[in-house]
Amino acid sequence: EVDADFVSISYNPSGGGGDADAGIWADPCVQWWYDSDTGVQGLAGAPTTTGEAVYAWADRSAHGWSAAQAGDPPSWVAGALNGHGAVRSASGSQQRLRACVRPYQAGLVGDFTAFVLARRSTPTGLACLFGQSLSPRVSMYSYTDGSGEDLRVVVGSSSYVSATSYTPSTSWELIEVRYRAGNASFFVNGSALQTVSATLTHAVTDSEWDLFLGAYNSQGCDVDLAACVLLDGRATELFCDTVRAWLLAFSGL
Secondary structure: OOOOOOOOOOOOOOOOOOOOOOOHHHOOOEEEEEEOOOOEEEOOEOOOOOOOEOOEEOOOOOOOOOEEEOOOOOEEEEEEEOOEEEEEEOOOOOOEEEEEEOOOOOOOOOOEEEEEEEEEOOOOEEEEEEEOOOOOOEEEEEEEOOOOOOOEEEEOOOEEEEOOOOOOOOOOEEEEEEEEOOEEEEEEOOEEEEEEEOOOOOOOOOOOEEEEEEOOOOOOOOEEEEEEEEEEOOOOHHHHHHHHHHHHHHHOO
């Protein structure tokens, strides 16, 4: 059984030397970990009211890549998911939070696993989940315009992979992508959706770059975000399964 508020691990699933008494977000393979229960800040502390502006979101990983307002702030949605709140980027806006990250210095060079716990207000239009519009990047978005980009992950300057079997929904979803040596496997709410052959090439750099939570382009619908997690290639399948179980328990999905 996985406790949605805290997970203590007594083994070292990633092989990275993690502290067994810390939460799974402290494992060295975790590049970033944002969940809406921790470190979301409004104007006067943690937001409590729907519509309240959100100005910061703390990264629970050991890197501490906390995100802050970049342009118009997103807003809070109280009790959005299983008793937890969510951060909303409104349709027609570029509401977002920005973190300055150095993932390539921290080990993100090949395989990776991404998790996003999100909901969109309509099944059509552009829904930016996380990332940025310039290289280097790891970005995820859904774009239901008939282009086959229903769910797309972009890595580096130009490499990408799309899940054409994905059907956008207005329900909360845990979207997961596991990239392993030329194959990207997509999952929704823990169930396998599609595996696609693709070569995703990171634009490795020592430079700091911007990670946007929410809209890095203008949203085509309201997008609510309750969690965003990225693991690097040191994460074992067991560790990825543990993170998935935590997020499913957190969300009640």
